[in-house]
Amino acid sequence: MCKVDDLIAEYGLTAPGSDYDSVDDYLAKRWTGTDGRTSEGYKKLTDWFNKRVLKSIYEKYGRSTVSIHLDREYDVIVNEDNIQRAELAADLEGDGMDIDELKKTLVSHGTIRNHLKNCLEVEKDTQSTTNSTTTTREKAIASAKRMAASKTENILPELAKDGVVPFADQATVDVEIRLQCPKCDTRVPIEDAIKRGYVCNDHMTDPINTDPPNNSTPDPSENTESDENDSHHQSDTTMNSVPSSQTSLLLSLLALGATSFSSQSPMLIDSMLNTA
């Protein structure tokens, strides 16, 4: 519960039109664009919400709520530098309202953002941006695996011929890329690390940011007012908690069908990684 919830309850704010179930439904759908219309940013939604509140207050005090006046007066109320402010203040006072109190009653962009993210737990669909990163990442992993498999396949006939691993040339190469914690034995397939958002829960999670990348992450600017556009909140979905230099790459190669790699295999993997 936040100030937005309190205001909705206090002024009995209801859904604008039959397309929405409630004010919250409107805010959520307008923010995400799931109602099929172009999604709106915090600023527009904040202004919309504040005008709804202002209209209710005006009605309570019997002041005209004609939208052309309301829009203009809202701008003057929230903008303390507006030269018409003193004039409007006097006029509002005539109707029993205090301009500074009105401003304090209204909410900021940050409050609307917190309401959407924390109270309503709405997440903006950032598929278009995350999809392309995901695809690039998947392609890179697949290509690394293909390369490792092909280089391994190249030496299998030799292993078979030399009798080091009988029938090695008939084995299928299965490549798994695992990430290992530099501090302990924890190893995890890279796909799983991406999915869960960390390599090692003990040594490789950011103390501030332990959420998997696709879940909502705490936003350091969550409580500030400086939210003019929300685009910068959408890009930050990569595995930023793990500096790549700390992540040791471990290629685990399983030659299926062959009983085991010989003692040559560590060297083989080394040379493969070096030439990759």
Ligand SMILES: [Zn+2]
């Ligand atoms: Zn709320």
Ligand SMILES: [Zn+2]
């Ligand atoms: Zn560890």
